[in-house]
Amino acid sequence: RTDLTRRCGRSPLALILRVHRQGIDGNRATGNGTHTRAGELCTEQSNGQCCCHLADHNDMEQAMTLNDVYHTLLGEQIQLGNGALLVAIHATGKHRVEVGVRLSASNLNEGAQLSPPSLAQCCSSKSSLRAVVGDVTEAVWGASSLGALLKAKRPDMEVIPSPQLRCPDATICPDSSYSSLFMGGYNLKIHVSSSQPGVQLELPQVMRGFGSDPPTVETAAVKQVGAALAAFLNAHFSETCEADVNFGLACVHGQAVYGTCVCLTGYAGVNCDSCADGYLLVNGQCIRLMVLSPPDGVTQKYGSAFSTTSSGKRYFYTRKYTSQLSECGAGCLPLNITLRVRCDSDQCHNDLDDASYTVGVALYDAAGQRLCDGTTGQRAPQAATDWWLQVPLQGCPLLQSTQTQHGSVYLSMWTSKWLKLRWEQEPALSARSRGLQYKTDLYQQDPSLQSSENLVDALPPSQLPSWMDVPCVSPNCANEEGCDCISGCTCRSWTTSGSVNFYGLMATLSMQPN
Secondary structure (H helix, E strand, C coil): CHHHHHHHCCCCCCCCCCCCCCCCCCCCCCECCCEECCCCEHHHHCCCCCCCCCCCHHHHHHHHHHHHHHHHHHHHHHHHHCCCCEEEEEECCCCCEEEECCCCHHHHHHHHCCCCCCCHHHHCCCCCCCCCCCCHHHHHHCCCCHHHHHHHHCCCCCEECCCCCCCCCCCCCCCCCCCCCCCCCHHHHHHCCCCCCEEEEEECHHHHCCCCCCCCCCHHHHHHHHHHHHHHHHHHHCCCCCCCCCCCCCCCCEEEECCEEEECCCEECCCCCEECCCEEEECCEEEECEEECCCCCCCCCEEEECCCCCCCCECEEEEEECCCHHHHCCCEEEEEEEEECCCCCCCCEEECCCCCECEEEEEEECCCCEEEEEECCCECCCCCCCCEEEEECECCCCECHHHCHHHCEEEEEEECCCEEEECCCCCCHHHCCEEECCCHHHHCCCHHHCCCCCCCCECCHHHCCCCCECCCCCCCCCCCCCCCCECCCCEECCCCCCCCCCECCCEEEEEEEC
16 A cells, blocks of 8 residues: 555555454355355355354354444445445465456356457456456456566566466466466455456465565565556556556665565665675675674673772783684685673673773784784763674784684783673683783783782783793693683683683674685
């Protein structure tokens, strides 16, 4: 309805019955399983049962009353339309569109096997479009028929009747996938006349969004049906509607094809105006990414960074990345670091909102060379859930696995305030970030450079020392697997209960393959 309003400049009248078909089938006569209220056989009125074959008598009476109300309202709407086209939209389990015009399968089969194919002999007075199209053959499967127009708007869909498929019998019309056809139900039978035209559309599941969960009506299908109806109204009702199937589409980064935007690589969305998964918006373009992150489903029990210790230094944490670097080929350009600084469940607590803060990050190769860094600048706390902080990296070189020892790259992070997240669950060893002290041999001359608690001390990235990717040598580390230590450094994390329970923030590294 909205699509037709945009195309034609006027809004069509609409009546929607929001009742499950197990309760009321509004396309059937009012009655129980066998007879109408007037005592007529349902098979003579509704091509089968009546509207309301329910086990409970009270439910059946209420359903029949609602069905009467529905058809009364529909009749009133039709009178207001003064000969406007009645379009009954229904669903089918078949994978094709069926256009019901009150001609049976046998009518179509009979007309299709004539030479030339024609419906004039059998059906001139039967077509539900006889009020506007005198030539029944043209109305049902001619070039300006609704079936022809629907097929033109969605060429990959089987449409019957249409110039390409006149009848359901595959021995006569070989392209037919089904031998049956819904000719149009009770709505057309009682509301269509020689002065009132109407059709019934049976739309398949794919056009009604049954490929999504929950089902969402396919945007392209709306435009395809709307454009076909607009063209039909132009041809037979002297309307001036916009019949281009791509009308109203703004494919920012893509091409409009049969009512949908086919996006360029890296773009997504109805109008191709957002980035697809694995792509990031950089300088107005969606760039392919390689994202290095902790394993799926892993959370950290604690992440913290403190503004000062007894020695007055900031704390510094590091994370080791090894996976996927081999996929960089000619190189990957690091773009940004994303840090988890807020909780996403009631099992998590954080202390972020007490003051503004600054976050810094830096990348190092396994030889201890600083590759690039970045800071957020002073940030005011923002009350939001599941918040990941983006920290752009500046001046990074192309990163290749062959240039890094064991294909590893290290991320360091620091903050200017106490930034703490607490989870109830212990993280896997591979997901932890660990704090590092300065190299002992560089600072052994001045004990004041070390924390009195022998905890994690460091400076911002621009002043960090160098280090090497070698097995743990500190007596405080149990083994190499449990702690990614650097030669000459003490691998520690903050403890409040005697166990190591504070780690660096969860982080992802986004890179653009060259």
